[in-house]
Amino acid sequence: MQYITGIHGNERVPVVALASIGVPQIVANERALAINQRFIDTDMNRSFGRDGHCYEIDRAREVLESLTDEPLIDFHTMSADSEPFSIVVDKKMIPLAKTLGLPVVYMKRNIKKGYSLINHHDGVSVEAGIHDTQEAYDMTKLIHRRAEFGAEIDVDVYEVYDKIIEPGVYKNFVEQDGFYPVLAGERAYDFFGLKAKKVYGVVGNTKVSKTFVPGSSPGRPAKGVI
């Protein structure tokens, strides 16, 4: 397993938490971290695999070149008042995500336009908690322990199928208007959040367990950027 931290420079807690327990990590956006800003030139998690040059695009290229073939865990924190969750863009990463013990959000490639780290390397992104909180610090260390232990945990799995364009008050993973909202609360969103459906877990009194069919795509694909 490889651990990536600090893709966003205002998400410092996972960097410090892993350092505190001596876990090797690739700290992605050191210049933005040094000034506690999300980025220098552009959002690094929209910079992987892009042509051109600026600090984040060049650094994203370096990060990809420094990775081994091992899967990775990419740590983030968020401004949304939400429980922690994990994100995958490839169905085959769902078993790895389940070992982390957090709700799993499966986003198809087109939702991040293909330029996030996990679009370019097998792995899972984690929203470990709210920026600069003790909870996010403790959760980062717990997630690391679970990742190293490697046992799958029975968690809810959500599949994103659209973006939220209606203004409203949404709470992460609390069903409303027929969907489950997924939000990280960053200004980087150009929409309110994402609509997901639960594909594994309990809905009402019923256990749902949808079998994934490669290539099937219920619902309208989202075109937003996060």
Ligand SMILES: [Zn+2]
């Ligand atoms: Zn982030």
